Amino acid sequence: MRVTFLGTSGAIPTTQRNTSSVFCNRDGDYLLFDCGEGTQRQMMRYGTGFAIDHLFVTHLHGDHVLGIPGLLQTFDFNDREAPVAIHTPAGTRGNVKQLIEANGTTPSYPVRINEVSAGDTVLDRSEYEVRAIATEHRCTSVGYVVAEDDRKGEFDREKAEEELGIPPGPKYSKLHRGEAIEHDGRTVEPEEVVGPPRPGRTVVYTGDTLPTESVVAASEGADLLVHDATFAQDRADRAAATAHSTAAEAADVARRAGVRTLALTHLSTRYAGQADTLGAEAREVFDGEVVVAEDGMERHVQFPD
Template sequence: MELEFLGTGAGVPSKQRNVTSIALKLLDERNAIWLFDCGEGTQQQILETTLRPRKIEKIFITHLHGDHIFGLPGLLSSRSFQGGDTALEIYGPKGIKEFVQTSLNVSDSHLKYPLSFIEITEPGLIFEDASFKVFCERLDHRIACFGFRVEEADLQGELQVEKLKALNIPSGPIYKKIKDGERVTLTDGRIINGKDFIGQPIKGRIVAILGDTRLHPNCYTLAQNADVLVHESTFNKSEAKMAKNYFHSTTAQAANVAKEANVKKLLLTHISSRYLGRAVHELQKEAQEIFKESRVVQDFECVPIPLKK
């Protein structure tokens, strides 16, 4: 599991930062990519990475402001041109279906894969399978906006190889049966229960990705005990009044959410183009004074999310 930031800027593209898009790479977990927001130029950003559009399985849209959705029609069309033929789902506020379908219809664009829309009308669980759950909550922005929480199911514990070797059980195909928890009869007649040789379950990871928002109680709800929190940080702490007026957050507010919600790592994004060079380091410093494990991310930065062992 890994996050790759395709755009980390706010409002409009700049030479330093493109507008918002984040790829959650689940290549080991399900050979797929989940995209969060798709600002203008996202497919151009993808060309600078190893990401393959055909592997994008789901796209989660936080809200319908242009810097979060204007890249969608082009990306969806290119995915079709490049041989993508597997189904794709788009989750987002009411209106995302109309926006995409109108763009495709007016431009006479035809997709070669099934495209479906899940328009969010109520917060809560919006996706679940055996491996993952995705929850959403409303945030406080000028238009309907959501934050997402991705929870991975706990994973099977590791095979206790040393314990098997201590019983003189040689490695080989039998190890797979043991790892699968089967009862196995050894060549010497001993019967062992595979479940006795599996370690404790490995706790699944939690990733919280918030859309644009003022400080709001749901920020804490989404972030609770997350391994990684991606939080907008459009303004520095001295511009808290401006942040409130424009329905955004400051570095200090994001850091306090991370601290109070017991987050392990805070990644700050959606940075205003007014902050360049040293000013970006000051943003990071402000956050780190409150929550040490804070970082302002850059375009194309990759952040692995390791399993907890």
Template sequence: MELEFLGTNAGVPSLQRNVTSMALRMYEERRSFWMFDCGEGTQHQILRSSLKLSKLEKIFITHLHGDHIFGLPGLLSSRSNQGGTTPLQLYGPPGIKKYIDTSLTLSQSRIEFELEVNEHTGGVIFEDGEVRVESRLLEHRIDSYGYRIMEKDKPGSLDLKRMAEYGLKPGPIYGRLKRGESIDLEDGRVLTPADVLGAPKKGRVVTILGDTRPCANVLPLAEQADLLVHEATFLHELHETAHNYHHSTALQAAEAARDAGAKELIITHFSSRYKDMEHLQPLLAEARSLFPKTLLAEELVLFPVTRHED
């Protein structure tokens, strides 16, 4: 599991940075990637990456401001034109379906794959046997949501030495034990998964927030997250400006990570006044003064999601 930023600027693109979009790559886990927000120019950024639109499984939209959604119609059309045929699910606030339907209808764009648009107002918005996604409302000028992606725990590894002691060879029995089933041995004993399995592998938690100023719902979304992605539009010297525009400072992002017990923090959504990586260093220093395990989002750079065992 890796996170790749396709845009890290706030409001409008600059010569150095694109507007908001990021991809959660889960090639080992699901053979696909999920996208969070899709600002204008996102498909150009994808061309510069190793991502393939045919592998895009889900899109999650935090809110309906243009710098987070203007790239959607083009990206959906490109996915179809490039031969993407697998179903695609899109999740976002009320109004996202009207935006997609209107854009595609007026432009006479044809989508050759099944597109399922799910509008939500928070809660559990997706769950299968591997992952659960929850969402909560944040505090912005319009409804903006954060997403908590929770990987489910996986069974521990089989102890091959113990299996050999029981006279068991590789085969279907291994799979049954991994699925949690008990096995009747020839001598009448019952072999349970606990007899031969190591400790379960703890699932990772990734929290990706939309635009927000500090609010109560940030903490439950980010609680004990292995990785928290939080906007840091301004330095804290501009905290009044941040508050008035419903954004956060780098220091406020660090406070959220600390208070939630997050393991790592990546700050993003930078104001255009911070023109390049050199000008972003003060934001990084400010966040690290309170939360040392902070990184700056960099476009087209892979950030591994580390599994932190408590």
């Protein structure tokens, strides 16, 4: 799983940072989270490609959605035929539709606008799902969790071959699938040679939010938490007034949730050239890995084991 930060600035772009967007390549499934102005150019610049079928919107502030019309128009120019699904918080479908049709045209391919609420399974695939989670901002908002299913336990080939005398072949596959086999006059249960299920990977993207218990709960044990970190701690009052988080508050969420890596994003333009200040504050609170996201940064999310 590879996560590419396409836009990491808060509210308005800078010469170094575009507005909010995060691209996730989950083993060939391309998922886009938020789509600030200029996102399509960032997708070209950082080589993610345009082959997305699902766009997940956290809320409708301009720095998270103004790139949608241009991206959809580019799809049209490229003769796209496949449908696109836009997932957006409950009650905002009409606004998204108006945004798409603002120039007086509609895409020639199907565009489905799906309203979601916290707790919904937004996308259900055979090996993973995307869920909406509750966040707290100045408007209707959600965050998203990409959560993989548990993987099969490790197969103990040495025990199967040397202790139980089972030769390599189809019986190994059956055991690894959880099926018992007959060998040398007895039944061999899968548990004898297959370990417990191993966890998949989990990525959490909050969008804009105050630090919330819902995000702590949804991020428990996550491999990557991408969290709003608009301000440094000396601007905590400003963060609270605008329903954002400080870097230290994001780090406290990461600490309490026990995540592996915290990525700070949506950085205020006041920290242009000083982003390390936010990283330093976060590291005082959270002793896991802290990265200050930058446009074009890629994170390869490894399996926990």
